[in-house]
Amino acid sequence: MSPELSRKIAELFPADAEAVAALLETKCGEHLPMIAKQGATGIERVRCAVLKLSEGRMDKLEHAIDRANRDWRDVLVWSGFSAGETHRVWLETPSRSL
Numbered sequence: 001m002s003p004e005l006s007r008k009i010a011e012l013f014p015a016d017a018e019a020v021a022a023l024l025e026t027k028c029g030e031h032l033p034m035i036a037k038q039g040a041t042g043i044e045r046v047r048c049a050v051l052k053l054s055e056g057r058m059d060k061l062e063h064a065i066d067r068a069n070r071d072w073r074d075v076l077v078w079s080g081f082s083a084g085e086t087h088r089v090w091l092e093t094p095s096r097s098l
Contacts, residue, residue: 001025004091005044005051011095012056020061024050028065032072046072048087049079056095 001021009024010017024047029035035042050068053075054061068075076082081090 001047002044002091004088005047008048008051008091008095012051012054013058013061016058020051020058023061023065028068032068033070035072045081045087046075048090049075049081052079052081052090 001024006017006021009020013020028047028050029043032043032046035046038045046068049072050061050064053064064075073082079087081087
């Protein structure tokens with residue numbers, strides 16, 4: 001998990017950052033269907049997508065992770081991260097500005 005992603009988790013989930021990071025590691029990572037070809041960058045993009053869709057709420061995060069486990073391409077489209085490196089801009093933008 002990149003330092004930028006860790007910072008975004010802390011922004012969105014200040015009281016639960018450690019639990020959210022663990023959830024992403026165990027349920028939204030290299031075990032996602034057909035993600036192997038995407039490598040670490042692809043996994044981070046999916047993790048950014050589920051975080052964005054969560055809006056800082058654990059219930060929404062869990063729902064987005066569940067959806068990513070069915071087909072992670074859906075969460076990329078819904079979050080606006082389906083093309084290129086758009087998730088990197090989101091990572092660098094403070095959440096309160098979004």
